[in-house]
Amino acid sequence: MPYVCKYLKADTVRQMSYKLVSIGDASTGKTSLLARFGQNTFDEHQRSTIGVEFSTVEHSGVKMTLWDTAGQERYRTLTSSYYRGADIVLIVYAVSDRDSFQNLDSWLQELSAYGDTSTLRVLVGNKTDVEPRTVGFEEAQAFAHRHGLSFAEVSVRTGAGVFQLLDWMVGQIHTRPPVHRPTPKVTRVTPVDTRRDSCCAY
DSSP states (O other), rough: OOOOOSSOOOHTTTTTTTEEEEEEEETSHHHHHHHHHHHOOTTOOOOOOOOOEEEEEEEETTEEEEEEEESSSHHHHGGGGGTTOOOOEEEEEEEOOHHHTTOOOOOOOOHHHOOTTTSSSEEEOOOOOOOOOOSSSHHHHHHHHHHHHHEEOOOOOTTTTTTHHHHHHHHHHTTSOOOOOOHOOOEEEEEEEEEEOSSSSS
16 A cells, blocks of 8 residues: 555655665665555566666655665765765665675765765665664664664564554654755666664664
């Protein structure tokens, strides 16, 4: 079913339009997470994102432009410009992939260099349905606290925690200062040859 925001009154949400950007290593579920937000669907064979892809989703008066960035190293210089003007940046890792967690520092350095200071930044641990788990909840929560990030765990495959996260984000950005949005230059790219139900804790 489509997402329906339960956090705000209908006459308020009709005035909202947000930009959301997802970053993180490849194969952590960024594209699938945005598909859950938009269509509440999951594709087991989701292809990898090339460069930057975006879509606009509107349900119950809440409009969100979803910017899905590639996790591969060769696209990093391309995706950095799309941080600007983002209301929300999701930094996604997989709880079953230790490397994706250890690489978060480099993603945060890039976000600090190119992102807006008023952007809502959320660390998202995906794949809580996958075993074995190599990143603990407490470890990731402590990392988020050290870096001033909000934190949530989800399973995009099962949908656990996904819409609780979305409702929480809508409520948060409604109370934050507006983010300046320069008009991005869109570049076409040719390809190169849960165990714990928790959301949005500090």
